[in-house]
Amino acid sequence: MLTKPKKKQVSTIGLGLIGGSLAMALKDVGFKSVIGISASNKTEQTAKDRGIIDQVASSVAKAVKDSDLVFICTPIAAIESVFRQIAPRLKEGCIVTDVASTKEGVVKLAEKILPTTVSFIGGHPMAGKEKSGIEHAEKELFKDCTWCLVPTSLTSNESLVQLKEILVLLAAKPIILDAATHDKAVASISHLPFLLSAILVNTVSSQPYWDTAAKLAASGFKDVSRLAGGNVRMHTEICQTNRVNILAILDEFLRVADELKQILKSNDQRQLSDCIEKAKRERDKLYSLAENS
Numbered sequence: 001m002l003t004k005p006k007k008k009q010v011s012t013i014g015l016g017l018i019g020g021s022l023a024m025a026l027k028d029v030g031f032k033s034v035i036g037i038s039a040s041n042k043t044e045q046t047a048k049d050r051g052i053i054d055q056v057a058s059s060v061a062k063a064v065k066d067s068d069l070v071f072i073c074t075p076i077a078a079i080e081s082v083f084r085q086i087a088p089r090l091k092e093g094c095i096v097t098d099v100a101s102t103k104e105g106v107v108k109l110a111e112k113i114l115p116t117t118v119s120f121i122g123g124h125p126m127a128g129k130e131k132s133g134i135e136h137a138e139k140e141l142f143k144d145c146t147w148c149l150v151p152t153s154l155t156s157n158e159s160l161v162q163l164k165e166i167l168v169l170l171a172a173k174p175i176i177l178d179a180a181t182h183d184k185a186v187a188s189i190s191h192l193p194f195l196l197s198a199i200l201v202n203t204v205s206s207q208p209y210w211d212t213a214a215k216l217a218a219s220g221f222k223d224v225s226r227l228a229g230g231n232v233r234m235h236t237e238i239c240q241t242n243r244v245n246i247l248a249i250l251d252e253f254l255r256v257a258d259e260l261k262q263i264l265k266s267n268d269q270r271q272l273s274d275c276i277e278k279a280k281r282e283r284d285k286l287y288s289l290a291e292n293s
């Protein structure tokens with residue numbers, strides 16, 4: 001168990017946007033020893049040179065062997081291999097967590113591969129940006145962000161409390177939910193918005209008048225297309241690992257889009273204005289709630 005969290009050793013496996021930002025944030029709140037490892041020497045060297053981590057480990061197994069807390073911040077596809085490498089080397093009582101954007105698959109793998117002598121809690125910070133890599137890492141990335149925590153059959157109550165306390169130190173807002181609920185919720189609030197952004201760009205950029213339209217692109221197009229400029233590998237992995245939930249919400253989206261299309265076809269001004277008004281009401285409610293919380 002982590003008794004005095006800041007005095008303990010933390011490992012960050014993967015030092016990109018999320019792992020690099022996390023290492024910075026942990027050091028910023030006073031963690032004494034942050035060990036990191038990434039896929040490339042270049043990223044590891046940058047992390048060391050910029051003081052983002054204290055030490056580079058020579059292997060994933062060595063990165064975790066004396067650590068009390070391990071954050072896995074790699075692409076989703078690398079997590080199974082990381083679990084297999086760390087499983088025999090984890091210290092008894094160690095807390096292991098991850099940051100992957102989808103949770104059901106990761107939780108199943110953890111329960112299958114990790115030893116029962118450690119506590120695994122699935123994690124997902126609802127923070128990020130369109131740029132990836134350590135060069136875009138920043139220590140404030142998790143400030144005020146909701147951080148999903150997904151308890152598993154390997155989670156002890158004490159470790160959950162400790163991890164929550166650590167996230168609060170980083171100014172994040174931990175929220176506890178199960179993997180299935182998480183994946184369904186992010187399909188609609190995160191993955192659908194990304195797909196709509198990509199569909200928008202692909203639709204309008206393939207029109208014969210795109211050159212002219214592009215010259216007229218102002219803040220509205222920039223806002224709605226922002227997500228389409230994100231990390232290709234990450235979004236591909238997200239669509240693959242949350243395919244079923246994404247397909248369900250895409251069907252719903254197509255139904256609502258078709259309703260709007262029928263309203264436009266019938267040229268019913270009242271229905272059109274009701275539809276636009278409903279969306280405005282829901283959005284205003286969401287953001288005024290967020291601002292007042």
Ligand code: NAP
Binds near residue numbers: 019039040076126
């Ligand atoms: P990223 O900037 O591309 O960083 C990924 C890092 O993982 C890179 O530093 C890469 O190393 C490293 N890596 C790859 N394979 C590895 C391996 N086998 N062992 C050790 N390190 C390895 O991506 P990211 O945005 O930080 O995303 C990381 C995770 O966070 C993903 O699971 C993603 O789903 C999740 N997430 C992302 C966001 C977001 O908005 N970006 C938000 C929440 C959660 P090199 O740099 O050396 O190549």
